[in-house]
Amino acid sequence: MNLNVEHLAVSFSNVNIVKDVSLKVRNKQFVGLIGPNGCGKSTLLKSIYKVIKPKHGDVFLSDLDVIKASPKVVAQKLGVVGQFNELSFDFKVREMVAMGRTPHKGMLETDNKQDQDIVTGALRKVNLEGHAERSYNSLSGGEKQRVILARVLAQQPEFMILDEPTNHLDIKFQLQILNIVKKLDIGILAALHDLTLAAEYCDYLYVMKQGQVAASGKPEDILTKELIGQVFDVACETYRNPVTGALGFAYLETR
Amino acid sequence: MNVMQTDIVAKPASKHSIISSRYGFTAVIIVLLIITVLSAGAAVSFGQVEIPVSQSYRILLHQITGIQIGNVQDLTSGSFVDIIWKIRFPRVLMALFIGAGLTLCGTIMQAAVQNPLADPYILGISSGGSLGATFAILIGFGTMGILGQTGVAFWAFAGAVGASLLVLLLANAGGKMTSVKLVLAGMVINALCTAFANFIVYFANNAEGIKTVTFWTMGSLAASSWDKLPLIAVSVTLAAAFFLMQFRALNAMLLGDEAAVTLGISLGAYRRAYMILTALITGIMVASCGMIGFVGLIIPHLVRGLVGSDHRRLLPASILFGAIFLIWTDVIARTIVPNVELPIGIITALIGAPMFMYMLVKKGYAFGGKS
Numbered sequence: 164m165n166l167n168v169e170h171l172a173v174s175f176s177n178v179n180i181v182k183d184v185s186l187k188v189r190n191k192q193f194v195g196l197i198g199p200n201g202c203g204k205s206t207l208l209k210s211i212y213k214v215i216k217p218k219h220g221d222v223f224l225s226d227l228d229v230i231k232a233s234p235k236v237v238a239q240k241l242g243v244v245g246q247f248n249e250l251s252f253d254f255k256v257r258e259m260v261a262m263g264r265t266p267h268k269g270m271l272e273t274d275n276k277q278d279q280d281i282v283t284g285a286l287r288k289v290n291l292e293g294h295a296e297r298s299y300n301s302l303s304g305g306e307k308q309r310v311i312l313a314r315v316l317a318q319q320p321e322f323m324i325l326d327e328p329t330n331h332l333d334i335k336f337q338l339q340i341l342n343i344v345k346k347l348d349i350g351i352l353a354a355l356h357d358l359t360l361a362a363e364y365c366d367y368l369y370v371m372k373q374g375q376v377a378a379s380g381k382p383e384d385i386l387t388k389e390l391i392g393q394v395f396d397v398a399c400e401t402y403r404n405p406v407t408g409a410l411g412f413a414y415l416e417t418r
Numbered sequence: 419m420n421v422m423q424t425d426i427v428a429k430p431a432s433k434h435s436i437i438s439s440r441y442g443f444t445a446v447i448i449v450l451l452i453i454t455v456l457s458a459g460a461a462v463s464f465g466q467v468e469i470p471v472s473q474s475y476r477i478l479l480h481q482i483t484g485i486q487i488g489n490v491q492d493l494t495s496g497s498f499v500d501i502i503w504k505i506r507f508p509r510v511l512m513a514l515f516i517g518a519g520l521t522l523c524g525t526i527m528q529a530a531v532q533n534p535l536a537d538p539y540i541l542g543i544s545s546g547g548s549l550g551a552t553f554a555i556l557i558g559f560g561t562m563g564i565l566g567q568t569g570v571a572f573w574a575f576a577g578a579v580g581a582s583l584l585v586l587l588l589a590n591a592g593g594k595m596t597s598v599k600l601v602l603a604g605m606v607i608n609a610l611c612t613a614f615a616n617f618i619v620y621f622a623n624n625a626e627g628i629k630t631v632t633f634w635t636m637g638s639l640a641a642s643s644w645d646k647l648p649l650i651a652v653s654v655t656l657a658a659a660f661f662l663m664q665f666r667a668l669n670a671m672l673l674g675d676e677a678a679v680t681l682g683i684s685l686g687a688y689r690r691a692y693m694i695l696t697a698l699i700t701g702i703m704v705a706s707c708g709m710i711g712f713v714g715l716i717i718p719h720l721v722r723g724l725v726g727s728d729h730r731r732l733l734p735a736s737i738l739f740g741a742i743f744l745i746w747t748d749v750i751a752r753t754i755v756p757n758v759e760l761p762i763g764i765i766t767a768l769i770g771a772p773m774f775m776y777m778l779v780k781k782g783y784a785f786g787g788k789s
Contacts, residue, residue: 213684238680247676250672251532251533253727262673
């Protein structure tokens with residue numbers, strides 16, 4: 164499933180947050196979105212997954228016009244791991260994950276054996292089978308994030324958007340979540356804040372600055388010290404990691 | 419924090435898994451249903467004239483189905499039949515439906531504003547209803563013939579619904595309605611209506627009227643009768659049936675607006691519809707029995723502690739629990755002090771508050787889960 168975003172613009176009370184952004188995710192690509200805080204990454208993603216109404220522009224998931232289609236139809240194809248996942252009311256982990264089945268169900272339909280198997284499978288994928296009966300609010304940040312990921316997996320989406328899915332997580336859980344997502348073999352658009360991880364996992368990168376796409380391309384082609392200096396305002400050198408051979412970044416000092 | 423978490427892991431979840439298995443939960447609902455029916459039957463025995471429970475059941479059975487057990491002639495000829503059938507049974511049924519309705523509305527409101535502190539009266543219904551009733555009792559048509567008793571009910575309903583519409587308008591003004599704006603708008607309208615009501619009370623030169631107002635604000639089922647029952651019974655039953663069918667949207671509400679959209683449910687329209695419906699039902703209930711506090715706040719939390727936050731379980735269980743709770747608090751309200759009818763709001767708070775404190779302290783209640 165391809166994602167096509169064309170000339171998308173979002174503004175709040177006459178301030179343009181996202182200015183005419185176009186981007187593409189081709190079939191089964193893992194595409195990253197990077198940029199400094201406040202550059203409009205989250206707003207762009209939210210307007211793609213229908214939480215914010217864009218001022219103009221189009222969003223297409225293959226043939227589906229995401230902006231015009233009903234939330235339910237979109238949710239059957241598109242899964243979202245968002246940033247804010249605190250609850251004032253508590254659920255069991257299994258109930259939480261089972262809610263991923265919502266877009267595939269009628270209002271009155273109850274979950275059948277197949278749905279339960281999907282939920283169990285999703286919990287297994289994120290290594291939380293043993294936590295099914297635990298309360299969601301009693302989990303740690305990393306576990307919560309994995310529960311949310313399991314809920315999105317239970318949704319069986321054909322495309323997934325992740326908004327800084329590894330925020331505040333230990334490195335082990337960061338890698339775990341990205342590995343699970345990478346293995347899904349569906350199209351992914353993810354906002355990431357760690358350049359090393361972005362370079363390692365993404366097939367293609369869009370770099371945003373002040374609401375616009377400043378650069379796009381394969382990680383090794385575009386993540387140069389000039390670009391990082393210009394976009395993130397940080398002096399740095401890039402190098403090949405002697406252990407893994409992957410792209411590495413040495414930050415020198417803020418200007 | 420870490421200490422607490424290891425503590426949880428160590429705790430076996432056996433107590434909760436009985437209720438959480440599908441058959442276990444069905445059994446719980448059936449047991450609650452049986453208790454509700456038995457309570458309704460037993461509650462008519464209590465009052466200033468004590469009637470043996472076995473006789474009460476036989477009288478009710480005979481009146482409802484015509485089935486005769488033993489010598490019914492004895493029973494039907496006495497005054498017991500009139501006491502049970504004309505006075506107590508409609509009142510017990512009223513308690514059943516009001517208890518179920520308040521708990522239902524409380525559960526829905528808590529989901530709709532995503533706030534555990536919400537209750538059926540949060541949209542300014544309490545103070546709006548009080549203002550209407552105060553006006554009717556102290557200034558309005560309180561003593562004038564036909565408008566007499568229906569006057570108070572009508573004005574209470576008008577005040578309750580008027581206040582909640584104002585709150586919804588205020589929360590909608592200036593862009594998107596958020597739950598914080600709703601709660602704040604509710605508080606503002608509450609303060610305004612309370613001020614007006616106090617103004618009327620302060621200048622009223624009518625001790626009897628003021629006592630009536632006080633009694634009304636604490637709630638009472640004393641005015642129940644067969645002809646008031648159908649409106650309450652029908653509206654509560656329809657609302658319950660409607661909301662039982664909405665469990666998916668209600669569950670999504672607890673996740674917040676953004677997560678709900680990603681699951682295919684856009685909450686705006688649902689929330690508005692739920693609130694208007696809840697406000698209407700609560701307004702109808704307030705008009706016929708005054709303000710019965712605490713039930714709509716506490717019972718949803720108590721039941722959440724038992725069956726969790728999933729509305730498919732929570733709604734049926736809390737509706738039945740609320741019905742049973744109010745039937746018995748009403749029994750206490752009319753029997754605990756001889757020859758005196760206490761406002762039921764006093765009893766619901768006196769019983770509900772310690773129950774809730776026990777849950778918070780002993781059970782480590784965490785709004786639907788175990789903390």
